[in-house]
Amino acid sequence: xxxxxxxxxxxxxxxxxxxxxxxxxxxxxxxxxxxxxxxxxxxxxxxxxxxxxxxxxxxxxxxxxxxxxxxxxxxxxxxxxxxxxxxxxxxxxxxxxxxxxxxxxxxxxxxxxxxxxxxxxxxxxxxxxxxxxxxxxxxxxxxxxxxxxxxxxxxxxxxxxxxxxxxxxxxxxxxxxxxxxxxxxxxxxxxxxxxxxxxxxxxxxxxxxxxxxxxxxxxxxxxxxxxxxxxxxxxxxxxxxxxxxxxxxxxxxxxxxxxxxxxxxxxxxxxxxxxxxxxxxxxxxxxxxxxxxxxxxxxxxxxxxxxxxxxxxxxxxxxxxxxxxxxxxxxxxxxxxxxxxxxxxxxxxxxxxxxxxxxxxxxxxxxxxxxxxxxxxxxxxxxxxxxxxxxxxxxxxxxxxxxxxxxxxxxxxxxxxxxxxxxxxxxxxxxxxxxxxxxxxxxxxxxxxxxxxxxxxxxxxxxxxxxxxxxxxxxxxxxxxxxxxxxxxxxxxxxxxxxxxxxxxxxxxxxxxxxxxxxxxxxx
Numbered sequence: 001x002x003x004x005x006x007x008x009x010x011x012x013x014x015x016x017x018x019x020x021x022x023x024x025x026x027x028x029x030x031x032x033x034x035x036x037x038x039x040x041x042x043x044x045x046x047x048x049x050x051x052x053x054x055x056x057x058x059x060x061x062x063x064x065x066x067x068x069x070x071x072x073x074x075x076x077x078x079x080x081x082x083x084x085x086x087x088x089x090x091x092x093x094x095x096x097x098x099x100x101x102x103x104x105x106x107x108x109x110x111x112x113x114x115x116x117x118x119x120x121x122x123x124x125x126x127x128x129x130x131x132x133x134x135x136x137x138x139x140x141x142x143x144x145x146x147x148x149x150x151x152x153x154x155x156x157x158x159x160x161x162x163x164x165x166x167x168x169x170x171x172x173x174x175x176x177x178x179x180x181x182x183x184x185x186x187x188x189x190x191x192x193x194x195x196x197x198x199x200x201x202x203x204x205x206x207x208x209x210x211x212x213x214x215x216x217x218x219x220x221x222x223x224x225x226x227x228x229x230x231x232x233x234x235x236x237x238x239x240x241x242x243x244x245x246x247x248x249x250x251x252x253x254x255x256x257x258x259x260x261x262x263x264x265x266x267x268x269x270x271x272x273x274x275x276x277x278x279x280x281x282x283x284x285x286x287x288x289x290x291x292x293x294x295x296x297x298x299x300x301x302x303x304x305x306x307x308x309x310x311x312x313x314x315x316x317x318x319x320x321x322x323x324x325x326x327x328x329x330x331x332x333x334x335x336x337x338x339x340x341x342x343x344x345x346x347x348x349x350x351x352x353x354x355x356x357x358x359x360x361x362x363x364x365x366x367x368x369x370x371x372x373x374x375x376x377x378x379x380x381x382x383x384x385x386x387x388x389x390x391x392x393x394x395x396x397x398x399x400x401x402x403x404x405x406x407x408x409x410x411x412x413x414x415x416x417x418x419x420x421x422x423x424x425x426x427x428x429x430x431x432x433x434x435x436x437x438x439x440x441x442x443x444x445x446x447x448x449x450x451x452x453x454x455x456x457x458x459x460x461x462x463x464x465x466x467x468x469x470x471x472x473x474x475x476x477x478x479x480x481x482x483x484x485x486x487x488x489x490x491x492x493x494x495x496x497x498x499x500x501x502x503x504x505x506x507x508x509x510x511x512x513x514x515x516x517x518x519x520x521x522x523x524x
Contacts, residue, residue, distance in 0.1 A: 024071035106167030115157040334460030
């Protein structure tokens with residue numbers, strides 16, 4: 001009969017959900033023994049109650065924990081996952097009602113009663129038990145001759161009642177107080193501020209973020225105040241005895257100072273500024289290293305509230321830094337793809353407009369090879385991050401120069417990982433170039449946009465002072481012989497030079513235009 005008590009467990013995980021158990025009419029401990037044997041892999045926390053002093057001694061002899069003698073007078077602050085009981089038949093209704101009261105905030109009950117307790121409702125307590133069982137959708141199973149094989153045989157019909165009461169939804173009094181005191185503040189953004197933000201979606205994101213920030217701040221501070229109000233009753237000292245600290249102590253994860261409110265405020269600010277500075281609409285234009293720089297400096301922002309004013313200030317700083325760094329970023333890429341991977345004796349050559357040396361370090365070739373030696377197991381899909389980070393930054397640089405001419409909807413990470421998953425490692429088509437990975441740890445990049453490559457070479461060479469200032473702005477026929485020699489050497493032919501000359505708006509980069517908001521909008 002003991003087996004009938006147990007809720008249907010389908011796995012060890014189900015057993016783990018029931019840890020704390022009360023057996024309020026434990027007898028000799030048969031049910032306790034069955035539970036321990038049934039859940040032998042799990043350490044159960046079982047309390048026993050037994051009215052009979054002789055049986056209490058038996059329970060204690062078996063090393064079972066006896067916590068009280070009369071279930072109906074038992075008072076505890078402990079929460080039980082399961083109360084499993086076979087109470088005396090003469091007052092089983094009162095015992096089950098007591099168990100229902102104890103589990104009102106959530107928990108399970110398995111109870112074996114005389115069937116007459118449920119069928120013959122001649123007392124108020126039985127009527128109450130019947131109504132509450134219906135409300136809780138209790139599972140009631142009537143069993144004839146349930147104890148015919150028991151130590152004390154009886155042919156009485158019994159009722160096996162199983163109840164699962166869901167955990168009570170906790171209402172946060174602090175939140176309710178805040179709602180009563182004042183509605184959650186609506187984030188107001190002026191039309192002028194809206195014009196400075198990036199998009200409608202970003203504006204809605206900010207509204208939600210700031211609202212949640214203010215709500216978490218207010219609730220946390222009220223919670224800390226409540227703790228301070230309770231602290232006299234959570235004592236370190238009892239009489240002359242002392243403890244190092246109260247049993248219940250409130251701490252902030254990374255405590256800034258002894259003032260809990262200030263420490264809490266700093267941690268919440270960090271959390272929300274970190275979330276903001278990972279938003280792609282705000283920092284997506286920055287290269288990976290620049291994004292990391294802002295994240296690393298986030299500790300400076302914990303002194304500032306998350307407000308529209310401060311967010312706009314950060315956005316202005318980001319764009320200011322971006323303006324300063326774009327040109328240098330493009331030049332860094334030019335250096336990376338031109339001379340850095342050649343031998344020293346050629347990379348040190350200096351090239352002036354009056355003639356080029358014979359090596360190829362003065363500009364980027366149509367095909368370049370980038371080493372990633374630390375990622376020699378490149379065919380493992382998790383080992384391509386260094387390469388993809390570089391290509392993402394490279395694509396951002398080319399986006400600035402491309403001025404939105406090239407439409408391409410797929411991300412580099414997605415395309416490379418998808419190709420790897422299909423076993424494709426060669427000629428992976430990306431936005432401006434194709435890439436091929438080799439096991440030796442190199443990545444071969446082949447440019448597919450010749451006009452953009454020409455523009456990058458022209459930009460880098462002009463900024464380094466390797467070309468005449470009027471290169472691309474002056475007709476070939478108006479050049480002297482020395483300048484024409486440069487054209488032949490750099491552009492390769494008069495036709496290639498004329499292509500630049502006839503489309504100066506594209507090829508000759510105006511720094512102001514490059515750094516304008518219009519150019520920014522091309523970078524996603």
